Amino acid sequence: MNQYQVIVGLEVHVELKTATKLFCSCSAAFGGEPNTHTCPVCLGMPGVLPVINQEAIRLATRSALALNCTVRAVSKFDRKQYFYPDLPKAYQISQYDQPLGEYGWVTIRGADGAAKKIGVRRVHVEEDAGKLNHLGQRLGDATGSLVDLNRAGVPLIEIVSDPDLRSAEEARLYLTELRAVLSYLDISDLRMEEGSMRCDANVSLRPADFQGNLEDLPRVEIKNVNSIRNVQRGIEYEVARQRELLAAGERIVKETRGFDDATGKTYSQRSKEEANDYRYFPEPDLPPLVLDPQWIADMKRGLPALPDAIRANLIDRGMPEKDAEVLVLDREAYEYWQQATALFQDERLVTNWMLSDLSRLINARGESFANSRVRPEGLVALLGLIQSGTLSGRMAKEVLEAMFETGQSASQVVKDRGLSQITDASAIQSIVDQVLKDNPAVVQDYLSGKEKALAFLVGQVMKQTRGQAKPDLVNQLLKDSIQKDYAPSQD
Amino acid sequence: MTSKKPLWDHDAHSLHDLFCEGAASAEEIVTSHLERIRSADSSVGAFLYVDEAGALEEARRQDRWSAVERRERPLAGVPVALKDNIVAQGMPTTAGSKILGEFRSPYDATVVVKLKQAGAMIVGKTNLDEFAMGSSTEHSALAETRNPWDVSRVPGGSSGGSAAAVAAQMVPLALGSDTGGSIRQPASYCGIVGMKPTYGRVSRYGLIAFASSLDQIGPMTRSIRDARLLYEVIKGADAHDSTALALGEERTVSQGPWRIGVPREYFGEGMEAGVRQVTEAALERLRSMGHELVEISLPHTPYAIAAYYLIAPAEASSNLSRYDGVRYGMRAEGRDLVTMYEKTRDEGFGAEVKRRILLGTHALSAGYYDAYYLTAQKVRTLIRQDFDYAFREVDFIVTPTTPDVAFRRGERDDDPIKMYLGDVYTVTANLAGIPGLSIPAGLADGLPVGLQWLAPRLGDLSLFDAAATLETQLEPMVWPMGVDE
Numbered sequence A: 001m002n003q004y005q006v007i008v009g010l011e012v013h014v015e016l017k018t019a020t021k022l023f024c025s026c027s028a029a030f031g032g033e034p035n036t037h038t039c040p041v042c043l044g045m046p047g048v049l050p051v052i053n054q055e056a057i058r059l060a061t062r063s064a065l066a067l068n069c070t071v072r073a074v075s076k077f078d079r080k081q082y083f084y085p086d087l088p089k090a091y092q093i094s095q096y097d098q099p100l101g102e103y104g105w106v107t108i109r110g111a112d113g114a115a116k117k118i119g120v121r122r123v124h125v126e127e128d129a130g131k132l133n134h135l136g137q138r139l140g141d142a143t144g145s146l147v148d149l150n151r152a153g154v155p156l157i158e159i160v161s162d163p164d165l166r167s168a169e170e171a172r173l174y175l176t177e178l179r180a181v182l183s184y185l186d187i188s189d190l191r192m193e194e195g196s197m198r199c200d201a202n203v204s205l206r207p208a209d210f211q212g213n214l215e216d217l218p219r220v221e222i223k224n225v226n227s228i229r230n231v232q233r234g235i236e237y238e239v240a241r242q243r244e245l246l247a248a249g250e251r252i253v254k255e256t257r258g259f260d261d262a263t264g265k266t267y268s269q270r271s272k273e274e275a276n277d278y279r280y281f282p283e284p285d286l287p288p289l290v291l292d293p294q295w296i297a298d299m300k301r302g303l304p305a306l307p308d309a310i311r312a313n314l315i316d317r318g319m320p321e322k323d324a325e326v327l328v329l330d331r332e333a334y335e336y337w338q339q340a341t342a343l344f345q346d347e348r349l350v351t352n353w354m355l356s357d358l359s360r361l362i363n364a365r366g367e368s369f370a371n372s373r374v375r376p377e378g379l380v381a382l383l384g385l386i387q388s389g390t391l392s393g394r395m396a397k398e399v400l401e402a403m404f405e406t407g408q409s410a411s412q413v414v415k416d417r418g419l420s421q422i423t424d425a426s427a428i429q430s431i432v433d434q435v436l437k438d439n440p441a442v443v444q445d446y447l448s449g450k451e452k453a454l455a456f457l458v459g460q461v462m463k464q465t466r467g468q469a470k471p472d473l474v475n476q477l478l479k480d481s482i483q484k485d486y487a488p489s490q491d
Numbered sequence B: 001m002t003s004k005k006p007l008w009d010h011d012a013h014s015l016h017d018l019f020c021e022g023a024a025s026a027e028e029i030v031t032s033h034l035e036r037i038r039s040a041d042s043s044v045g046a047f048l049y050v051d052e053a054g055a056l057e058e059a060r061r062q063d064r065w066s067a068v069e070r071r072e073r074p075l076a077g078v079p080v081a082l083k084d085n086i087v088a089q090g091m092p093t094t095a096g097s098k099i100l101g102e103f104r105s106p107y108d109a110t111v112v113v114k115l116k117q118a119g120a121m122i123v124g125k126t127n128l129d130e131f132a133m134g135s136s137t138e139h140s141a142l143a144e145t146r147n148p149w150d151v152s153r154v155p156g157g158s159s160g161g162s163a164a165a166v167a168a169q170m171v172p173l174a175l176g177s178d179t180g181g182s183i184r185q186p187a188s189y190c191g192i193v194g195m196k197p198t199y200g201r202v203s204r205y206g207l208i209a210f211a212s213s214l215d216q217i218g219p220m221t222r223s224i225r226d227a228r229l230l231y232e233v234i235k236g237a238d239a240h241d242s243t244a245l246a247l248g249e250e251r252t253v254s255q256g257p258w259r260i261g262v263p264r265e266y267f268g269e270g271m272e273a274g275v276r277q278v279t280e281a282a283l284e285r286l287r288s289m290g291h292e293l294v295e296i297s298l299p300h301t302p303y304a305i306a307a308y309y310l311i312a313p314a315e316a317s318s319n320l321s322r323y324d325g326v327r328y329g330m331r332a333e334g335r336d337l338v339t340m341y342e343k344t345r346d347e348g349f350g351a352e353v354k355r356r357i358l359l360g361t362h363a364l365s366a367g368y369y370d371a372y373y374l375t376a377q378k379v380r381t382l383i384r385q386d387f388d389y390a391f392r393e394v395d396f397i398v399t400p401t402t403p404d405v406a407f408r409r410g411e412r413d414d415d416p417i418k419m420y421l422g423d424v425y426t427v428t429a430n431l432a433g434i435p436g437l438s439i440p441a442g443l444a445d446g447l448p449v450g451l452q453w454l455a456p457r458l459g460d461l462s463l464f465d466a467a468a469t470l471e472t473q474l475e476p477m478v479w480p481m482g483v484d485e
């Protein structure tokens, strides 16, 4: 049987977070009453002309540079032509043969930790289309469709990868890393469920003996999947489907397929055999986009630290790779961590508390590090109480939970609940003496070498102090007292 | 005072002066022109829409202005007509097509904003070939326009309504649009002044696009001084049009004598004898005025028509895609989306528009793009270079505007190629982006012949200045439907 290699390329559309649309001054905000963010230009009225939004070009340039692309000093716009009611001019202003950015890459790391560069073929600027709301249950029996053009003309960048991805898992890693990089640029909300980040996946199988151009393989495009997880599922399904077809001696039809979240399957939408001819030609209403090379260089210098550099830095500082990965992929968490460690020396303690207890609380609530009521200063104050011995780890967890629920400071919680740890030996000594006196058999076990016996005794002391004694202090006092009062004399 | 000259017999300068001096009220001026439209337009058919109420209301508003307020506005008291592919808020806009239905624009074209600021009183919209595609105004889906010199003949096109309205003295000023000669050719046929500015000199915002890289709005008037006045009002950069040039330096030329280029390719076969006679007489007059006539060559001229009839339809096929029945204008109901598109566009567009959409769509199709569109763009570059070289040697180029005089209505219905070839002297200026001005040079068999002046990019004002020196040397125009002397 023939062996096949999985070939995947991704096209990602990202809505840029500009105040206004790409070619007019309408609001680019998400939502709104239908057709309220519109004007003659984005409605495609007779006689209107596009004027480029410079902020969109700035954000697109940042994105291209962050994805290691070469940014063209001269690029141009083209018309991509097709009829559809959500496209008012019946053409989309896009960039065809001179995209803003080219020849970039994204580095992904597999489970084995090995790095792999995925080519970013191009990053170009284009306008979004509007939305159709079909009346009726399904498209098939819709009695009509309502057109909402609020989104028409919102600026997008399209990021096209090379067909370098070899599995659904690599596609997931690429999308995760791509989103992480973009998240540090403040260019988009990157919300897949709202459509501000959308992904199409091109999937084909290469027979082991195929030597030609990858572009010539029959390719299936999975359109508009609404989460990274579903992109992965869609590719997995598609790979299996194509393998089965090929095993049965059938041919792969070049087509566009949708993804059904409920079943995890892809389904045929339209055959590309009678492919659209988009009749691209240069947009005569816009002069070429000319960028000053100095400006491009300044933009590059002005980029923030990006995941690759952040990751390397964290690992250099001794953070476990797994922890570094979690922080880097969540910009809000990383910024939280930065603020906390700026106030607190013990980075490891910050990392541990953030990624275990605080993360658990935040995730349970569906909140984020950015909007959690426990701010970095608050967490750091709590960690200070642990470090000074005022709180045990166990008590600190309880305090953190209370802080998270009520928004109170650590010291306030400690005070309200009378939770401070007993660190004065004399206050504990009488309890230690009493516990030893009440448990002579256990003391003997300990003396005969059963280390576990000591843990029982510690537990007893902790119980009587309602947990407020410092465990290592209790340990020490017990050992000392047994040695002094119960151990057989050496002489 | 002898029999008082009617107000409609004045040019814009004169009307503005009368209004500023208080010798005529704006209401009197507008009323006179509206009456003229009522009496003359039944035989000419220049207007698609006359806004009597709006024009009178504006006139009464202007009559409350002080003398200073009137003087501040160069077109105060002056009626103007718009070619009906230029939008004005609240007025219907048809582009001479059925497909726009009852469309009324929610916004003003930039030129309309400028006209209003300058005090112009917009009286209505004039007829045109559908979407400005044609050279006779016979391709309007809505009305027939006749040449005031001979109503059995066409006024030219596509700005035939504007040309006829000005020639028949229904308005002193009108705006036209010129993609391959659509201002200059009807100006020539109707014996008036028509000017296509340098590409980018006048904002296209609000001009219904035919071929975006070629279209320019320009003035159509009865005198060069009026054309210059109207040009000065409408020109300038525009935040709504990325191709409208920031006000750069206008080219200036000396007082003369000038070196005037006469391109040999424009005097070959196909030119009617009467046109040749009038043109040669005008050239002789220029020589006698002391200017040096220099024979030049624009060697790529023979390819201009072919390049033009690929580039213009290609852009048009794209620009006209938005008329799909979805958002505005006409919609023919269909059982599904595709049927609705097909029926709307089939019933909404006329034959000439469909012909060009097909041509353009084909030229942009995969597999044909390089051979057609790209090659045409290369020819365009060569034609531009022809002019660059020529203008190193000469200050102006002078040619006939058209190879013929106004032809009879219906004569070229079945011969689109003959119709296209009539654009041979005018399309080059659009392809090169340079300004062109047509002035009436005389009559051949009682029909006007236009003389075209060309200048380098941004030589717009110098064109008016140069042509004006000749205007004074020529027989004064007698208007075809004018006051009996």
Ligand SMILES: [Zn+2]
Pocket (backbone or CB within 6 Å): A021, A024, A025, A026, A037, A038, A039, A040, A041, A042, A043, A153
């Ligand atoms: Zn808008």
